[in-house]
Amino acid sequence: MRYVIYLLILVYEVQCIPRNKNSVSVKGNVSNIDKCTNVLPEDLKEEIAEYQDIVNEILQYVIEGDFKGKTYDELAKFVDMFGPRPAGSEVLEDSIDYMIKLTNTQKLYDVVTEEVTVPQWKRGKEKIVMYEPRHKIIPVLGLGGSICTPPEGITAEVVVVKSFKDLENLKKHDVLGKILVFNSKFTAYDETVVYRYDAASRAAEKGAVAALIRSITPFSINSLHTGMMSYRENITNVPAAAITIEDAELLKRIYDRGVKIVLNIQMQSTRDTKISRNTLVDYKGIQNPEKLVIVSGHIDSWDIGQGAMDDGGGLFISWAVPVILRRLHLLPKRTIRSIFWTAEELGLIGAFAYEERHRNQSDNINFIMESDEGTFAPLGLSVAGNQEARCIIAEILKLFKSINASTLIEDDNPGSDITVIVKNGVPGASFYNANDRYFWYHHSESDTMTVQDSHVMDLGSAFWTAAAYIIADISVDIPR
Amino acid sequence: MRYVIYLLILVYEVQCIPRNKNSVSVKGNVSNIDKCTNVLPEDLKEEIAEYQDIVNEILQYVIEGDFKGKTYDELAKFVDMFGPRPAGSEVLEDSIDYMIKLTNTQKLYDVVTEEVTVPQWKRGKEKIVMYEPRHKIIPVLGLGGSICTPPEGITAEVVVVKSFKDLENLKKHDVLGKILVFNSKFTAYDETVVYRYDAASRAAEKGAVAALIRSITPFSINSLHTGMMSYRENITNVPAAAITIEDAELLKRIYDRGVKIVLNIQMQSTRDTKISRNTLVDYKGIQNPEKLVIVSGHIDSWDIGQGAMDDGGGLFISWAVPVILRRLHLLPKRTIRSIFWTAEELGLIGAFAYEERHRNQSDNINFIMESDEGTFAPLGLSVAGNQEARCIIAEILKLFKSINASTLIEDDNPGSDITVIVKNGVPGASFYNANDRYFWYHHSESDTMTVQDSHVMDLGSAFWTAAAYIIADISVDIPR
Numbered sequence: 001m002r003y004v005i006y007l008l009i010l011v012y013e014v015q016c017i018p019r020n021k022n023s024v025s026v027k028g029n030v031s032n033i034d035k036c037t038n039v040l041p042e043d044l045k046e047e048i049a050e051y052q053d054i055v056n057e058i059l060q061y062v063i064e065g066d067f068k069g070k071t072y073d074e075l076a077k078f079v080d081m082f083g084p085r086p087a088g089s090e091v092l093e094d095s096i097d098y099m100i101k102l103t104n105t106q107k108l109y110d111v112v113t114e115e116v117t118v119p120q121w122k123r124g125k126e127k128i129v130m131y132e133p134r135h136k137i138i139p140v141l142g143l144g145g146s147i148c149t150p151p152e153g154i155t156a157e158v159v160v161v162k163s164f165k166d167l168e169n170l171k172k173h174d175v176l177g178k179i180l181v182f183n184s185k186f187t188a189y190d191e192t193v194v195y196r197y198d199a200a201s202r203a204a205e206k207g208a209v210a211a212l213i214r215s216i217t218p219f220s221i222n223s224l225h226t227g228m229m230s231y232r233e234n235i236t237n238v239p240a241a242a243i244t245i246e247d248a249e250l251l252k253r254i255y256d257r258g259v260k261i262v263l264n265i266q267m268q269s270t271r272d273t274k275i276s277r278n279t280l281v282d283y284k285g286i287q288n289p290e291k292l293v294i295v296s297g298h299i300d301s302w303d304i305g306q307g308a309m310d311d312g313g314g315l316f317i318s319w320a321v322p323v324i325l326r327r328l329h330l331l332p333k334r335t336i337r338s339i340f341w342t343a344e345e346l347g348l349i350g351a352f353a354y355e356e357r358h359r360n361q362s363d364n365i366n367f368i369m370e371s372d373e374g375t376f377a378p379l380g381l382s383v384a385g386n387q388e389a390r391c392i393i394a395e396i397l398k399l400f401k402s403i404n405a406s407t408l409i410e411d412d413n414p415g416s417d418i419t420v421i422v423k424n425g426v427p428g429a430s431f432y433n434a435n436d437r438y439f440w441y442h443h444s445e446s447d448t449m450t451v452q453d454s455h456v457m458d459l460g461s462a463f464w465t466a467a468a469y470i471i472a473d474i475s476v477d478i479p480r
Numbered sequence: 481m482r483y484v485i486y487l488l489i490l491v492y493e494v495q496c497i498p499r500n501k502n503s504v505s506v507k508g509n510v511s512n513i514d515k516c517t518n519v520l521p522e523d524l525k526e527e528i529a530e531y532q533d534i535v536n537e538i539l540q541y542v543i544e545g546d547f548k549g550k551t552y553d554e555l556a557k558f559v560d561m562f563g564p565r566p567a568g569s570e571v572l573e574d575s576i577d578y579m580i581k582l583t584n585t586q587k588l589y590d591v592v593t594e595e596v597t598v599p600q601w602k603r604g605k606e607k608i609v610m611y612e613p614r615h616k617i618i619p620v621l622g623l624g625g626s627i628c629t630p631p632e633g634i635t636a637e638v639v640v641v642k643s644f645k646d647l648e649n650l651k652k653h654d655v656l657g658k659i660l661v662f663n664s665k666f667t668a669y670d671e672t673v674v675y676r677y678d679a680a681s682r683a684a685e686k687g688a689v690a691a692l693i694r695s696i697t698p699f700s701i702n703s704l705h706t707g708m709m710s711y712r713e714n715i716t717n718v719p720a721a722a723i724t725i726e727d728a729e730l731l732k733r734i735y736d737r738g739v740k741i742v743l744n745i746q747m748q749s750t751r752d753t754k755i756s757r758n759t760l761v762d763y764k765g766i767q768n769p770e771k772l773v774i775v776s777g778h779i780d781s782w783d784i785g786q787g788a789m790d791d792g793g794g795l796f797i798s799w800a801v802p803v804i805l806r807r808l809h810l811l812p813k814r815t816i817r818s819i820f821w822t823a824e825e826l827g828l829i830g831a832f833a834y835e836e837r838h839r840n841q842s843d844n845i846n847f848i849m850e851s852d853e854g855t856f857a858p859l860g861l862s863v864a865g866n867q868e869a870r871c872i873i874a875e876i877l878k879l880f881k882s883i884n885a886s887t888l889i890e891d892d893n894p895g896s897d898i899t900v901i902v903k904n905g906v907p908g909a910s911f912y913n914a915n916d917r918y919f920w921y922h923h924s925e926s927d928t929m930t931v932q933d934s935h936v937m938d939l940g941s942a943f944w945t946a947a948a949y950i951i952a953d954i955s956v957d958i959p960r
Contacts, residue, residue, distance in 0.1 A: 042780040446702040
């Protein structure tokens with residue numbers, strides 16, 4: 001938990017670094033059903049139970065009916081056409097325009113975009129060559145935000161540690177002028193990702209000239225995983241990059257034998273500031289249109305792979321919500337707003353901008369949902385909110401027993417973008433799904449359509465749509 | 481089975497292409513214990529049972545005693561020092577010299593090498609760029625033996641098929657001048673590897689200018705897998721390379737939408753002929769030194785990764801056999817010969833040379849063993865031989881119940897190199913082990929020490945050593 005607290009400080013107080021994906025797999029506790037005994041009035045339970053027919057209608061339409069395969073197919077067309085969509089790129093803006101048009105083809109015209117100033121970090125040439133003890137090209141992927149090396153690269157001896165604690169035990173002259181390799185084994189994302197954020201500063205503090213981290217993943221087939229890093233104030237900035245588990249272990253073995261290792265690291269990148277956009281699709285409520293139930297995913301991705309999982313899947317099941325409801329002529333009391341966040345990967349930039357712009361309307365957010373931890377088989381929701389709020393959601397989740405998606409996880413900090421809003425006390429949830437292999441693909445070249453499954457995406461769209469609809473339609477607001 | 485027959489023809493009659501690794505996982509049938517009832521005389525069974533103490537002594541020494549961790553550590557030092565060891569390279573010859581010295585340090589001096597003329601296929605620059613419908617670099621790994629493209633590459637439109645049968649249904653003018661992509665899903669290695677061998681000729685037959693295959697693996701994290709390919713006589717030679725499952729599926733999706741795909745493929749390579757060596761380490765029998773029990777693995781590897789699995793593991797558990805026996809002062813009646821084959825990957829070149837050179841002594845081979853399908857947890861042996869031979873081995877395997885390695889697989893064609901000798905009627909076996917994920921790493925950059933486990937390698941060395949010792953020491957020859 002120390003790491004989580006540390007990270008939260010980084011996120012909200014120091015540098016606005018994303019705490020994205022730190023709740024994948026069960027972070028909170030599975031809710032004990034007994035906690036809800038006598039919390040909800042019987043008539044509310046009965047009211048919720050009456051939505052079973054609508055849930056079944058949505059499931060049928062999406063899984064076996066006219067919408068079957070649509071989420072997967074539209075996502076595939078989208079990611080195949082645009083590929084990766086890094087913040088600040090033209091391709092991201094083109095993909096936003098495409099999503100607006102695609103939404104319009106579904107006869108949904110209540111679409112607005114809100115401009116957001118976003119940072120751009122553009123990867124250039126990256127290469128590591130091992131000079132000693134033998135020549136070897138070491139595949140490398142720079143961490144987002146890293147500075148460049150000089151054009152000729154940095155050539156230095158290597159020191160390998162397994163943890164920050166290991167590093168503390170080294171004397172400064174052991175590290176001075178060297179390349180520090182952190183061979184930190186993946187335990188949980190929360191715990192291990194601190195090496196991605198902080199390795200550069202920790203290494204520089206000890207006088208190292210560059211930091212290499214073992215890719216943040218529990219499993220590798222020579223895979224490279226990038227992601228955002230950060231520099232602490234008043235500490236020299238040094239380049240930081242990821243290498244594979246295989247190469248981190250190779251360097252560790254050689255180092256442990258007392259054999260001298262010399263690497264040359266070359267990394268180039270450029271920085272800029274650009275204008276991007278959050279996209280808001282409103283499906284107006286017929287009774288309280290000012291009250292919002294938000295579903296969301298982010299449209300930007302890292303600059304490799306296709307961003308089909310992170311977060312193409314979340315984007316498209318959120319896109320599907322108003323599309324499916326309109327096709328089925330289901331009109332909720334409150335407005336359902338589908339948001340396609342921009343620039344999540346570089347620090348929840350779109351979400352921060354939205355929160356600032358709409359702060360005075362935040363009382364109107366009845367519930368906020370986000371899918372940014374995979375769209376594998378749905379299991380339920382990870383929910384932030386008071387006990388009564390959680391019990392209402394738990395009661396709604398009972399309607400998804402037929403697809404085994406009735407689990408409620410108690411999580412005070414669900415999601416990534418929505419943490420910016422949930423921290424203000426707005427109740428919300430992230431999509432709890434069977435994402436055991438999520439980090440095998442996360443922020444890597446393998447984040448492609450190959451990880452998605454058409455039927456499973458149908459389950460996700462149906463679940464997401466039905467859950468949002470019920471929350472937007474029941475007689476009570478989600479309490480705070 | 482049609483494919484297996486087809487492959488066997490390729491192997492033995494037409495072009496001497498390796499049939500390597502086509503028996504990974506259970507190819508044959510698990511032997512029914514009832515088959516051995518009344519086959520062996522009781523006194524032979526009793527004699528074999530008496531080896532239990534020696535088996536236990538070897539297991540104890542290797543798993544918990546002074547040899548604990550030695551196989552893994554020596555393999556790690558070896559592959560970390562040399563990296564990939566392709567046939568024809570200087571590094572392969574250096575690694576052979578190293579193995580001789582390493583063997584000598586174990587007070588084993590009966591080591592000879594036998595020269596073998598080997599082909600060399602040296603990979604040059606390889607690159608694929610998708611020009612249409614959008615710019616994308618497509619990672620590529622040329623197949624061993626492929627010809628080059630012109631320096632500027634081949635630029636052509638793409639046709640995607642899923643099988644040779646699919647291709648047959650296309651008209652020649654649909655394929656003429658195009659790049660043919662085989663998006664063939666992995667079923668079993670035997671069945672799917674035909675696309676690696678034969679895609680180029682099948683494509684050229686229809687007028688295609690290059691062939692790309694989906695990497696031969698059941699699972700991918702954007703992984704590329706190479707391996708040997710072949711050209712049929714009287715058909716134009718065209719370049720052939722592997723792409724990832726992810727990219728093969730991407731191309732298929734785009735193609736299925738009717739969208740034009742244009743690729744530029746650049747592939748360079750050089751060919752030569754070099755001298756390499758098989759290495760023979762003899763641990764002399766004290767009663768019938770002319771009779772041989774052979775244990776073996778190959779020392780060469782593909783030109784990527786470390787060749788730690790294919791076949792560093794098999795090499796080192798075979799190296800360990802005489803080392804362990806000498807240390808334990810166990811002296812078998814027959815000679816145990818440990819062979820480090822050369823140039824397996826380019827067509828069992830070392831094994832063919834050995835067979836030719838020693839053909840007139842082949843009656844002296846009592847049993848031949850090979851490990852070239854992984855050194856994961858030992859399960860038993862895949863055995864070729866007559867019923868009596870198999871029953872003797874089955875009786876010996878009973879002694880390995882404590883490590884769950886008592887399974888006998890009936891396999892008329894075990895191993896890769898040893899098939900060259902087993903086809904002459906010599907009884908033999910390959911190492912049956914828990915290699916379910918073997919093809920995840922096979923012939924790829926991820927064939928590194930990361931797939932190996934120190935304790936599991938101890939189990940393998942102990943099993944391999946004890947099995948070879950008993951076969952070399954029992955009172956009866958393995959019958960033919």
